[in-house]
Amino acid sequence: MTKSDPYAFASIAAEQIIKGMGVVSLPIDPKAIARGRGIEVVAKPMQSEGVSGMLVRFGNDFAIAYATHLQNEGFENFSVGHELGHYFLPGHADAVITGDTGSHLSRAGFSSGNKYEAEADRFAASFLMPRHLFYPAIQQAGSGLAAIENLAALCKTSLHATAIRYTQCTRDPVAIIISRGGTIDHCFMSATLKNIDGIDWLKKREGVPRNTATYAFNQVVDNVLHGVRVEATSNFQDWFGGRRSIEISEDVVGLGRYGKTLTVLYDINVPEPEDEEDEEALIESWTPRFKH
Numbered sequence: 001m002t003k004s005d006p007y008a009f010a011s012i013a014a015e016q017i018i019k020g021m022g023v024v025s026l027p028i029d030p031k032a033i034a035r036g037r038g039i040e041v042v043a044k045p046m047q048s049e050g051v052s053g054m055l056v057r058f059g060n061d062f063a064i065a066y067a068t069h070l071q072n073e074g075f076e077n078f079s080v081g082h083e084l085g086h087y088f089l090p091g092h093a094d095a096v097i098t099g100d101t102g103s104h105l106s107r108a109g110f111s112s113g114n115k116y117e118a119e120a121d122r123f124a125a126s127f128l129m130p131r132h133l134f135y136p137a138i139q140q141a142g143s144g145l146a147a148i149e150n151l152a153a154l155c156k157t158s159l160h161a162t163a164i165r166y167t168q169c170t171r172d173p174v175a176i177i178i179s180r181g182g183t184i185d186h187c188f189m190s191a192t193l194k195n196i197d198g199i200d201w202l203k204k205r206e207g208v209p210r211n212t213a214t215y216a217f218n219q220v221v222d223n224v225l226h227g228v229r230v231e232a233t234s235n236f237q238d239w240f241g242g243r244r245s246i247e248i249s250e251d252v253v254g255l256g257r258y259g260k261t262l263t264v265l266y267d268i269n270v271p272e273p274e275d276e277e278d279e280e281a282l283i284e285s286w287t288p289r290f291k292h
């Protein structure tokens with residue numbers, strides 16, 4: 001986490017609450033924590049598309065409703081965590097609810113450009129996956145999509161939220177990509193991967209590279225809905241450009257009703273800079289020179 005991260009404070013606030021409560025093991029149960037604070041928590045079918053939950057205020061009393069349409073416990077926990085973000089983060093309740101009685105409809109899940117929604121999302125991720133418990137869990141989790149699945153099962157969080165949190169916390173060079181059809185919806189790269197020089201960062205709304213397992217996967221609509229899972233390999237250059245043609249692992253899974261695909265790129269073993277220089281010097285020494 002860097003100083004330039006505008007949401008770091010939301011993360012730290014969430015982690016301090018978990019530490020302050022003396023919670024020492026995963027999973028975190030956001031519904032129980034909310035109820036422990038006297039907040040009523042109810043499941044509710046939401047009418048409008050994309051609504052994940054709701055924070056309701058009557059003066060000093062609060063209630064949380066969470067959407068159940070995705071039938072995904074991880075998403076429900078995240079939705080409740082998001083509403084707790086509005087409850088706990090300074091200024092949020094007053095900003096998202098006008099007056100001292102009313103309600104706020106949330107669209108949780110990292111796609112909103114709204115500052116308060118983005119802060120509440122970050123709060124939720126850190127509340128459910130606080131670093132002091134998540135770091136040790138990563139050590140035990142394995143690698144690739146399997147690691148993210150193990151962590152999601154441990155934390156009772158969605159694959160999507162867990163994958164994003166994983167890239168924020170792992171020391172390995174890893175990228176996760178959320179795509180729909182031929183388009184990258186959004187993506188996250190770990191700090192170690194970002195620090196590799198001479199690569200293009202994956203960008204939002206860019207096309208999925210054609211020569212990849214993800215591209216082929218997304219050609220079959222049922223793969224997404226049925227949660228099909230593929231372990232493949234691809235070339236580092238296809239995803240990140242640059243001059244290193246190395247094989248990396250590419251795991252792909254359909255996210256079911258969420259309608260999108262999760263890709264995990266890992267096993268990225270970029271040679272040490274000294275080795276690369278040696279190699280370049282060798283190629284240079286063998287390359288014939290021509291006079292113009």
Ligand SMILES: [Zn+2]
Nearest residue numbers: 106107117120
């Ligand atoms: Zn919200």
